[in-house]
Amino acid sequence: MRSDAALVPRAIPERLLEPPLTDGPVTPGSLDDQVLAFPDRRPPKKWYLGLAVTLTALFTGFGFIGYTLFSGIGEWGNNSPVFWAFDIINFVFWVGIGHAGTLISAILFLFRKRWRNAIARFAEAMTIFAVMCAGLFPLIHVGRPWLAFWLFPYPNQRGIWTNFRSPLLWDVFAVSTYFSVSLMFWYLGLLPDLASMRDRTPSKLRRRIYTVLSLGWRGAASHWQHYEKAYLLLAGLATGLVLSVHSVVSFDFATSVVPGWHMTIFPPYFVAGAIFAGFAMVVIVLVVVRESMDLKNLITLRHLEVMNKVILGMSCLMGYSYMMEGFTAWYSMNPYLHHTFMNIITGTYGWAGWLTISCNIFIPQLLWFRKCRTSYFWMLLVAAGVTVGMWFERFVIIVISLHQDYLPSAWRIYKPTLVDFGVLLGSFGLFFTLVLIFARVLPVIATTEVKAILPGAQPPHGGHHE
Amino acid sequence: MSERTAAVLGLFDTPGALLEAIPAVKARQLGRLEAYTPYPVHGLDGALGLRKSPLGGMVLVMGILGAITAFGFEYWISAVDYPIVTGGKAPGSWEAFIPIMFEVTVLFATFTAGLGMLLLLNKLPFFGHPVLASDAIKAITRDRFALSIEAEDDGFDAAAARAALAAAGATGIEALPAPDRGPFLTSDYILRVAGGIFTACVVAGLLMYGAVKLFPVLPPMSHIEDQPRLDAQKADPFFKDGFGMRMPVPGTVARGYLPLGVSSQDEAAALVNPLPTTPAVLAEGKRLFHIRCELCHGPLANGTPTLTAAYGAKPANLQSEQIRNYPDGKIFWVITMGKNAMPSHAADLTVDQRWAIVHYVRALQRAQNATDADVKAAEAR
Numbered sequence: 001m002r003s004d005a006a007l008v009p010r011a012i013p014e015r016l017l018e019p020p021l022t023d024g025p026v027t028p029g030s031l032d033d034q035v036l037a038f039p040d041r042r043p044p045k046k047w048y049l050g051l052a053v054t055l056t057a058l059f060t061g062f063g064f065i066g067y068t069l070f071s072g073i074g075e076w077g078n079n080s081p082v083f084w085a086f087d088i089i090n091f092v093f094w095v096g097i098g099h100a101g102t103l104i105s106a107i108l109f110l111f112r113k114r115w116r117n118a119i120a121r122f123a124e125a126m127t128i129f130a131v132m133c134a135g136l137f138p139l140i141h142v143g144r145p146w147l148a149f150w151l152f153p154y155p156n157q158r159g160i161w162t163n164f165r166s167p168l169l170w171d172v173f174a175v176s177t178y179f180s181v182s183l184m185f186w187y188l189g190l191l192p193d194l195a196s197m198r199d200r201t202p203s204k205l206r207r208r209i210y211t212v213l214s215l216g217w218r219g220a221a222s223h224w225q226h227y228e229k230a231y232l233l234l235a236g237l238a239t240g241l242v243l244s245v246h247s248v249v250s251f252d253f254a255t256s257v258v259p260g261w262h263m264t265i266f267p268p269y270f271v272a273g274a275i276f277a278g279f280a281m282v283v284i285v286l287v288v289v290r291e292s293m294d295l296k297n298l299i300t301l302r303h304l305e306v307m308n309k310v311i312l313g314m315s316c317l318m319g320y321s322y323m324m325e326g327f328t329a330w331y332s333m334n335p336y337l338h339h340t341f342m343n344i345i346t347g348t349y350g351w352a353g354w355l356t357i358s359c360n361i362f363i364p365q366l367l368w369f370r371k372c373r374t375s376y377f378w379m380l381l382v383a384a385g386v387t388v389g390m391w392f393e394r395f396v397i398i399v400i401s402l403h404q405d406y407l408p409s410a411w412r413i414y415k416p417t418l419v420d421f422g423v424l425l426g427s428f429g430l431f432f433t434l435v436l437i438f439a440r441v442l443p444v445i446a447t448t449e450v451k452a453i454l455p456g457a458q459p460p461h462g463g464h465h466e
Numbered sequence: 467m468s469e470r471t472a473a474v475l476g477l478f479d480t481p482g483a484l485l486e487a488i489p490a491v492k493a494r495q496l497g498r499l500e501a502y503t504p505y506p507v508h509g510l511d512g513a514l515g516l517r518k519s520p521l522g523g524m525v526l527v528m529g530i531l532g533a534i535t536a537f538g539f540e541y542w543i544s545a546v547d548y549p550i551v552t553g554g555k556a557p558g559s560w561e562a563f564i565p566i567m568f569e570v571t572v573l574f575a576t577f578t579a580g581l582g583m584l585l586l587l588n589k590l591p592f593f594g595h596p597v598l599a600s601d602a603i604k605a606i607t608r609d610r611f612a613l614s615i616e617a618e619d620d621g622f623d624a625a626a627a628r629a630a631l632a633a634a635g636a637t638g639i640e641a642l643p644a645p646d647r648g649p650f651l652t653s654d655y656i657l658r659v660a661g662g663i664f665t666a667c668v669v670a671g672l673l674m675y676g677a678v679k680l681f682p683v684l685p686p687m688s689h690i691e692d693q694p695r696l697d698a699q700k701a702d703p704f705f706k707d708g709f710g711m712r713m714p715v716p717g718t719v720a721r722g723y724l725p726l727g728v729s730s731q732d733e734a735a736a737l738v739n740p741l742p743t744t745p746a747v748l749a750e751g752k753r754l755f756h757i758r759c760e761l762c763h764g765p766l767a768n769g770t771p772t773l774t775a776a777y778g779a780k781p782a783n784l785q786s787e788q789i790r791n792y793p794d795g796k797i798f799w800v801i802t803m804g805k806n807a808m809p810s811h812a813a814d815l816t817v818d819q820r821w822a823i824v825h826y827v828r829a830l831q832r833a834q835n836a837t838d839a840d841v842k843a844a845e846a847r
Contacts, residue, residue, distance in 0.1 A: 028504060028609035153543060161548040164540045165555060170565040177569040184580040192505070196607040215584065215591035218598055219606050221501035221510045223588045228506050229519040230583035234576060241572050248565050451609070452505035459482040459509055 019115045019302030021453060026297065028451040035445045036197050038293065039206060043440055046292060054432040061426010064419050065140055073143050075419045082402045082414040087141040088252075089394040090424055093277070094134035094431075095175065095249055096270075096390065099242055100278020101127025102182060105189070106238035109231075114453050115306060118298050121193075121446040122289060123282050124186040129434040130278075131179045133427040138171070140423070167251035174248035181241055185234045188227070191217050192448040246274045253397065260340035260401030263328060269321040273390060276314035276360070280386035283307050283379055285435060289444060298445055301374050308373040311386065315364035322357060340401055348413060349400050352392050359389025472596045472644040473497075474627035475614035476636025477605055481507040484611040487634035488513040491613065496627045502597060502612040524582050525575045532574025536567040596642035605638070614642075722816065726802070728795075737795030741821045751826030754819050758811055759827075767830045779807040790831050797824050 026034075068075050078085045101123035108116035139145045151172045153162040162169050194214035201207050217223070247267035254266035283304060290299045329341035344353035363385040372378035404411045438444070451457060478484040484501060492499055492515075501510050510516075540563040544550075549557035584590045597603055597614070606612050613636060615627040624641050631639050696702050702710035719725065728734045741747050755767075762781040764770040769783030782789065782805075789797070801820045804810040811820070832840065 032608050153539070161543045163550070163552055164544050164566060165552045165562040167565075170569075173566045173569040177573045181572060181576045184576055188580055188583075192607070196504070199604045199607045211593065212591075216593040216595060216598060217590065218595055218603065219502045219504060220588075220597075221503060221507070221514055222516055223590075224503065224506040225511045225516055226519045226521055226583045226587040229521045230579045233521065233525050233579040237572050237575050237579070240568075244565070244568055244572075248569075251565070448505045457481070457505065458507065459480075459485045 018113065019300065019306055021114055021118065021450065023297040023300045026450075026454060028447075028454065028457070031298075031445075031447050031450060031454075032196055032200065034295070034298070035447050036193070036200060036443055038439070038444070039197065039441050040201055040203065044292075047436065047440065051433065051436050054429050054436060057425050057429025058433050059429070061423055061429050063426075064422030065136075065426060068140060068419060068423065069145065073141070075417060077414055077416040077420055079412065079414075081405065081407075081410045081412060082399055084398050084402060085414055086416055086420040086424060087137045089391065089398055090427055091134050091137035091141070092249055092270075092394045092398075093391050094130045094137070094427060095178075096246065096274030096277045097281045097431075098127040098130035098134065098178070098182070098278065099246060099271070099274035100282045101125070101130075102178075102185075102238050102242040103275050103278070104282070105185060106235040106242065109235045110239060115303050117449040117453060118300075118303060118445055119282065119286060119307075120449065121186075121189065122286060122444055123278075124182065124189065125438045125442070126278075126282060126285060126431075126435065127182045128179070128186055129431050129438075130281075131175065131182060132434070133431050135175060135179065136427060136430070138175075167248065167255050170248045171252055174245045178241060178245045181234070181238055185238055188231060188234065189446055189449070190442065191215065191227075192219065193443040193446065195219065196447060197443065243271055246270045253401075258401050258405055259334065259336035260344075260397065263325065265321060265324050265328070269318075269324075272314055272317040272321065273393060276311065276318055277386060277390035279307055279311050279314065280383040280390070283311070283383040284387070287376055287380060289439060293439065293444065295445065298450070304379060305370075305373045308367045308379055308382070311382065312364055312367040312373075315361060315367075315386075319361040322361065336406060339404070343400050343404060344396055347400065347404075349396070349403075353396050353400070356389050356393045356396050359385040360393060363389075470620075470644040471617060471622060471624040471641045473500075473614045473616040473642045474624055474631060474639065475502075475597070475600060475602055475612050475642060476631035476634070476639040477602055478611045478613065478636055481510075481611055483635060484613055485509055485513055487613055487631075487636065491615065491630050491634050494626070494630050496630055497615045497618050497622055500614050500616055502602075502606045502614065504607055504609055504611075507611070519587070521579060521583055521587065524586075525579045528578035528582075529571045529575035532571040533567050535574070536570035537563055540566060594645045596645055599645070600642050601640060602638060617644075724817070726817075728799070731796050731799045731803075734795040734799035735793045737793075737798060739794045739798070739821050739824055741818065741825060743825055747822050747825055748829055750819070751822035751824070751829075754815065754823050755826050758814060759823065762808070766834060767827055768834065781808070784827055785831060785834050790835070794821075794824050794828070797827060 073087075076086065078087070104116050104123040105120040105127075109120070139148050142148055142151070151162070151169070153164075153169075191214055194210050195217040198207055198210035198214050201210060247270065250266035250270035253261035254263060256262060286299055286304065286307075290296055290304075326341055329337045332338075344350070347353075364382050366372040366378055366382055369378075372382070399414050403414050478487060481503065484503070484507070488499065488501075499514055501507070501514060503510070537560070541558065541560065544563075545558035551557065555562070597606070597612075602610070602612050613631065613634070615630065628639055628641070696704065696710045698711060700710040701708050704710075705712070726734070726737070728737065759767070763784055764781075767784035769781050769785070784790075798820055800808070801815065801823060802810060802812050815823070
């Protein structure tokens with residue numbers, strides 16, 4: 001009897017299927033009215049309040065940056081041997097946040113995950129803003145940002161060229177390429193939506209702006225054909241790129257000889273961490289957007305649940321990476337590496353090590369429970385924990401490895417200054433200010449992409465390309 | 467009406483209706499068919515007979531070009547133009563070039579895909595297309611599907627096109643006039659924008675000029691120059707007496723300045739010249755005598771000074787009987803402490819230099835008072 005029952009194909013439980021695109025009926029028209037109407041409405045008080053908070057953070061932070069530029073980076077806590085600290089931590093942190101957007105928009109696109117269409121636009125926008133925040137830090141880290149163009153190889157009267165063997169130069173290329181490609185990808189996706197905005201806004205000024213931005217897009221079938229091809233190609237290219245960017249960032253560390261940095265696991269470990277942190281940030285922002293902009297039927301709880309599953313998977317991958325770090329320290333029989341690893345769990349900064357492990361490995365395990373995956377409280381708790389944890393992970397990697405390496409006479413305890421914290425606050429201010437402005441002036445959901453996969457959107461037959 | 471019809475366009479409610487309408491309208495061969503849809507509709511390119519997009523090939527070619535460009539650039543810089551050994555690697559070792567090759571490949575490919583699609587294949591931006599001025603565009607970018615028959619030559623039959631679309635079930639049929647209105651960006655508008663930008667630049671330039679004038683010296687990060695510190699020879703409120711520099715602790719002995727252990731010229735008579743009379747010592751003594759002594763005591767040390775007119779005092783004749791009978795220590799003492807109008811040379815000459823001068827003075831004295839025996843001894847040598 002039992003074996004017979006096992007042979008009968010059973011229906012796949014609903015929760016294992018790909019989540020539905022929308023909750024409740026949505027038509028192309030109702031979608032436009034819901035999503036594209038925001039720029040034509042007066043922003044609510046909450047929005048102004050949020051903008052006031054983020055702008056305060058932004059201007060405070062930029063005040064501190066101005067102070068740094070005026071007075072020199074001696075105002076930061078960095079000192080021998082911890083020459084890299086908050087600046088590089090923040091850089092790696094923000095670049096990592098950006099990776100979620102590219103993963104959602106490119107990799108999930110290639111995998112034909114339909115649920116990604118509702119959140120792709122916001123995630124892509126967050127990528128661009130996060131890379132802008134990230135770019136800020138190497139710029140001020142060089143000390144004299146007005147000479148930052150020296151980073152690029154260009155013929156100059158000094159008669160010198162950049163060193164192509166330096167991972168720091170690879171970084172310059174990787175991050176600038178990443179920003180350009182993300183911007184291109186984002187803009188191409190926006191183009192048809194901007195055309196929709198152009199054709200529906202009652203304001204003359206906005207129509208003129210959207211007309212210029214949409215480049216006269218008219219939805220011709222011959223245009224769509226090239227457009228779809230370009231979008232597919234960009235998705236493929238961005239997929240390779242997103243894996244390469246954080247790998248190159250990890251080379252900044254892995255190609256050095258510092259114990260705790262010189263490890264082959266770094267590139268995949270960094271990429272996983274980036275996606276992990278990025279998804280957490282996307283969850284935080286999407287929950288706020290979904291509630292405040294009343295997009296509950298488009299960004300559904302099931303979408304958030306799937307995101308939380310990705311976070312859980314990445315958390316396990318991070319746990320594996322941490323264990324491999326410990327294993328490498330033990331198996332290498334390298335006393336310096338061993339010392340560095342023990343420093344992470346028992347050293348002066350041991351609290352940071354344990355905070356990292358708790359926030360990134362232990363707390364996300366809550367997401368095994370469906371209740372936690374679908375509850376705002378628990379998912380925000382986990383996402384906030386991951387954001388904090390991933391910031392501290394970079395702190396652990398950078399500061400703990402640097403503050404005690406081969407030469408005990410050079411050991412020193414690193415202490416950040418007020419300016420360090422101020423600049424970090426400024427980067428958060430910049431990020432959320434841009435997010436808020438984006439939410440008001442551009443379509444927060446890729447309406448065109450969602451329209452194309454709504455029920456009945458494609459003709460019943462011949463649903464394939466010739 | 468001289469207005470020429472560029473296209474006739476009708477709307478459909480569903481993509482299915484649009485697709486079904488195409489074959490019948492196409493069969494009439496009234497003009498070029500184009501569809502306008504709010505999102506890409508599957509099967510349209512086949513129904514309209516559109517050729518495959520060449521974008522993939524373009525991107526492949528440009529991507530390869532990007533890789534070659536990056537490699538060539540990196541190799542030329544690292545191995546040819548500026549070969550510097552880093553990390554013990556041969557200048558031409560190519561492995562380190564790969565990350566940047568990859569990034570440049572992606573960059574070239576992306577810009578080809580994006581800009582190639584927009585600028586080359588779709589000929590955008592273009593704001594003068596008749597569809598953009600139609601009533602239907604609002605519906606097209608929202609939720610309706612348009613089929614348009616576009617004029618290919620002057621023989622376009624607008625009425626037949628209308629009839630064909632109506633027969634196919636289209637609603638909201640409209641004829642689109644050829645764009646004879648001014649372009650979206652009129653020259654007047656461009657001029658105004660350019661004028662605005664120019665004015666803004668001038669104002670910004672003037673403000674910058676004023677700011678630079680107002681703060682002529684505002685060097686960022688020059689604070690390394692004004693650290694809290696004590697400068698030599700400068701007053702400083704840090705100490706009660708207001709002097710920046712401190713006196714050494716009593717009894718401090720400067721490096722290389724051992725106390726002589728004598729306190730008068732008579733006591734100094736007991737000092738013995740520690741230096742041997744070698745040619746090197748005498749040559750050094752001669753050199754220092756030239757610098758320090760000759761001006762007053764004369765080249766022969768006979769007190770005939772070079773500066774008699776300007777210098778009122780009468781320097782000692784070192785060839786005098788009295789001084790020739792001085793022990794070495796007394797001459798050393800005079801150089802060290804000075805005598806009458808002669809200042810101390812202790813600060814200018816080290817102890818050994820002083821003793822070297824003493825040797826040289828003795829040589830001068832002997833040369834000026836030589837005996838026959840001395841002459842014979844010199845000749846014998």
